[in-house]
Amino acid sequence: MGEKSEQKKQFIVDTARQVFVEKGFRDVTMKDIVDACGISRGGLYLYFDSTAALFREVLEAQQMEKDDIFTGEIPEEATATDILLVFLKEQKKEILLRKNSLAVAAYEYFFANKPAKKDNLLRRRFLQAVEILTGLIEAGVESGEFICEDPQGAAQNIMFVLEGLRVCSQTMGLSESRLDSELLYLMKDLVYEEL
């Protein structure tokens, strides 16, 4: 794909993202995307043949941004605790961004496209995060920061809690203080007296 095409594709993905944030997944039609982008129908179909294909691309793009958090900004001297705190803070920000979030669209998409175990983006992402967190907790145990007999279990626990917080914030509402108290509980579980 030429540079200009890449730019146009990127523009479509960015614009579509906002449409999905506002309308969820199920109510969005290709016409909505055409209108929001101000392009022709043919111009859109050149890149994407369905809202599902487009939505997957939006999710992938968001995932890449998130991966940058783990690889980009962390100073070398950061401790495991520092990194875990940065991670939880990012999660908190995302969960509180209830209104500018892809979360509802993602739920709608995955409810409609029932768990295909292979190539289920959420699943891949979840397992990846569990793996990264496991390594982080192991590093923290080694450095004496964390006390944890089952780093993988703890990592999985954190990820299920985060999923629970995310969905609760969309269904029953979640105050910042309740969110904070839960994230603090997760940290305390690892560091005991120190927090």
Added chain:
Amino acid sequence: MGEKSEQKKQFIVDTARQVFVEKGFRDVTMKDIVDACGISRGGLYLYFDSTAALFREVLEAQQMEKDDIFTGEIPEEATATDILLVFLKEQKKEILLRKNSLAVAAYEYFFANKPAKKDNLLRRRFLQAVEILTGLIEAGVESGEFICEDPQGAAQNIMFVLEGLRVCSQTMGLSESRLDSELLYLMKDLVYEEL
């Protein structure tokens, strides 16, 4: 309401439940309910004026069945550990019942009817469960079964994990073994070496 009317209302609620299980919330019309019940449109509107009102009644009915678990079947000599295990086993059963579950319909309903903090059934149910679990964990601490410095935090943690498990089972799929390992992790967190 006379006994016959009560029976008819109950019949509508039971029948509607199955429709919501199969189609979720958003795709269900009053006509679907009329067809499934084999009653007249007027007959349905006598009891419910919208699918939302009907769905709330279905959720309430389900909640009452669940409350029975906590009040009905527990033998007096049951320990806190016994009761917690019964509770987690019930949750497990419900989470694995992915296909015969109201979960997707409930998510759709609450996504569409954004968190009204007052009178949000999910919220009320969540806080109630946290309260019951807190009491249970406190009882377990008192009897020496559990080690826990923050029973309310632990109770809230369990409820967020359960929400996470529930939504993950619908979006990315959840194997019984992963579910078991997470529930075991929750128990271990309370009882340490004993399990």
